[in-house]
Amino acid sequence: MRVTVEFFGVARHWAGVEECQLEFEEGAELHDVVMELGRSFPRLVEEKLIENQRELAASFALSINGRMVTQNLDVRLADNDRLLLISAVWGG
């Protein structure tokens, strides 16, 4: 199945792209997406946005299709999900 990851803020700055598309087997979880992002965008690992290959740093989160926001990566993906890699740090 195919998912799209959109990058925002510093994640976009470090990934160097606005979005990417990734392919996974059925049953994949958000952890698998994070692992794949680390392989495709090594800067995200260098900057420690991705830790221990499959975890997100505490100051980042993923949104699934713009509604649910989570830092728990034990969530199964659905085909055509759009994931937003966003900062979990707010204020202005």
Add this chain to the structure above:
Amino acid sequence: MDAYTGRVLHVDLGRRKSQVEVLEPAFLQKYLGGVGLATRLLIDNGEPGCDPLGEENAVAIAVGALAGTMVPCGGKHAMAAKSPLTGFIGDSLSGSYWSNALRRAGYDAMVIKGKAANPTYVFVDNEYTLFRDAEALWGQESFATEEAIRAEIGDSRVRVSCIGVAGEKLVPYACVSNDRGRQAGRTGMGAVWGSKNLKAIAVRGTQPVSVAELEELNKLSLDLGERAQGLATAKYRVTGTVGNVLTLNRLGLLPTRNFQNSVLESAEQVSGEYLQSHFKEKAVACSGCPIACEQVVRVREGSYEGARVSVDYETLYALGPCCGIDSLPGIIKAAELCDRYGLDTISTGVTIAWAMECYEKGILTESDTDGLELNFGNHEASVALIERIALREGIGDLLAQGTKRASEKVGQGSEKFAMQSKGLELPGYEPRGLKTYALGLAVGTRGACHNRSLAYEPDMKGQVDRLKAEKGRGQIAAESEDLAATLDSMMFCKFIRGCFEDYHEEATEFYRLATGLDLSAEGLKEAGERICNLKKHFNVREGWEKKDDWLPARILEEPLPDGSGQGTTLVAEELRLMIDDYYEARGWTEDGLIPAEQLAKLGLEDLS
């Protein structure tokens, strides 16, 4: 006791006299400093039931225990007075070198009362307090005022906090500025200064600040400074808070066209990324700050060429998407004018957005607007309005009253889309899509504020379902307020909060090493609760009623029309449920009042 000086400078502008009050260590430990100390001093020195713009209102200004020390991000000051915008507690913070100067002049706080016969500025020159004529400064912009006072004194080390023309004209959302571009922005402290004929407070502080354990404090400070270069602050350092725009837009949380929409189609044009690549000049930091979140931007061409200002997310939201404006040059020019005149950018932008909606609905016509076409997106009209608001000319006199009073005057249903709570205009997160945050806005003591309640964090981190209103949010909102109160009283900038592994434990260690006073993590948490109750007590004293904890009709009656949260509602019953839950979590009565035993539990029995 170290770090603290244990001294409050009382200034009577009418009598042109000053005197020093000595504070005991136990008192300082109880209220910490900053917002906590300023609120307590306001309660003790302001006249109950006073006119916010009358002589009896007091302005209390307090620094934190760590001001003037080497601790990163500990140099801010807090200002408290009865707000002319809300009629309740007005409290506002500013990051600054000014706070260090006050501490080094020998004071933890100032209390200003009375009214000067003529425009005056106060010069705190270490142990001397001088009252100086400000006739020549009256009518000057804030930036020029700072420079003029430094030139008059002839010392570039002098730090100046001052009002612009909006404060002089008593615009109830006028701010107080310092260090060329930092503001105590919200709740109209500038108008209170203006009502007292107080143009500025200049401070020259050259005395050393002692700390209890220098070596250990240095070590801990360096460590925190290093941590502040890590991921927890990356957003602030790399894009600044303006990086919020695209994320909030994608999540359907960017208030647009006066909260009629939560998505701006052309958000890329006002994004933090676009601002960085086309307008950024440099990033600047407040005193002792290793983060430097503030983005200084400049317009390089076109009709606004030369406009230069610091822009953060809230300013950009209010003067941009909220007004349907997607022209960054227009937003930068508007922000610069707000800074020069001394206007709170959030209240200014949201009030203009209200006027634009009135115009598009035919409630205001060109005969009301001095011929201005106030359509959403018209940045030229926005820029023109800001000058009129500051000078209270034409339509500006109506808009200078803020959305609550202006809509009550205009009527015709415009109250329903006056985006305020307790009179304070809403900040830039869509509450219908962030339910815990919505509760925080409704019960906030200073009105709709994202800074005194950090309740958007659990929503945005996915710790709760952001689209669901339920019991349990009351406790979360209360705890987030308590945390914010300790940050605002220790005077740690909120942007460094993510750098602590255990904030309460580490903050109290900083406090102990600086002051030599013991404060436990539990004691710090209790101080946060005490300060929140103190602010609520002030509001009750000034006539707060249960109905004042509420949100605008638009939020409660209209579902989100677009974005990923399309169709989401927050109905009155849901908000009532969360507010009741919050009162219960606070230990307050069903009517939201503080029982005497609750005050006693927090050491506030003298306020019963």
